[in-house]
Amino acid sequence: MYDAFERVVDLYGYVSVDSNRYSVPERFVGQSVTVYKYPSDIRIYRRGLEIARHPRLIDQRDARHTVPEHHPTPMRRSRGPILEEKLLAGHHPSLERYAAALKQRAHGRGVRALRRLLELKRTYPSAPFLAAVDQALQFGLFDLGRLERLILKQVIGDFFILDAQVDDDA
Numbered sequence: 552m553y554d555a556f557e558r559v560v561d562l563y564g565y566v567s568v569d570s571n572r573y574s575v576p577e578r579f580v581g582q583s584v585t586v587y588k589y590p591s592d593i594r595i596y597r598r599g600l601e602i603a604r605h606p607r608l609i610d611q612r613d614a615r616h617t618v619p620e621h622h623p624t625p626m627r628r629s630r631g632p633i634l635e636e637k638l639l640a641g642h643h644p645s646l647e648r649y650a651a652a653l654k655q656r657a658h659g660r661g662v663r664a665l666r667r668l669l670e671l672k673r674t675y676p677s678a679p680f681l682a683a684v685d686q687a688l689q690f691g692l693f694d695l696g697r698l699e700r701l702i703l704k705q706v707i708g709d710f711f712i713l714d715a716q717v718d719d720d721a
Contacts, residue, residue, distance in 0.1 A: 554588045564622055565615065568593055571608040574621040635665035639672065646672070649684045656693050667695045671702065679705030 558566040560579045565572040566586055573593050575584065579602060587594040588607070595603040603621065608614045639650045650668060654661035672680055683701035692698060 556586045570612045572615045573605045574617040576621045675702050
């Protein structure tokens with residue numbers, strides 16, 4: 552002996568029977584289902600196929616019964632190396648160590664810092680850039696503004712010829 556009801560699966564993936572809620576697979580949200588209330592269990596059907604079965608919550612009000620497979624907990628996919636890491640890899644061992652340390656200091660979310668480091672690498676000549684990275688590693692400097700100043704100190708003699716004597720009369 553059973554009672555049959557038509558229900559619509561709510562936004563949270565449940566149907567209500569006698570003030571209690573029973574889970575349904577998420578793909579059925581918003582769809583009509585037929586619920587059969589037996590003395591010992593609740594059976595939920597969609598187009599003649601059983602999609603869920605629950606023990607009946609007797610002598611309880613506003614209770615909820617959830618089958619874990621109906622509402623799986625979203626899992627974050629493990630991401631591989633980010634694009635910036637790939638672009639910085641393979642150029643120089645000290646650059647790889649610096650990029651890894653920079654990312655670690657940002658607790659694995661150093662995308663912005665790695666993008667800035669890549670921008671510095673692309674902007675400045677390779678030799679002064681790598682010399683500055685070596686120096687920054689030596690002193691544990693991971694502020695990219697300071698790294699850029701180190702690069703500029705390396706570059707200044709190559710691009711800006713400064714006379715030791717300054718003529719103020721000219």
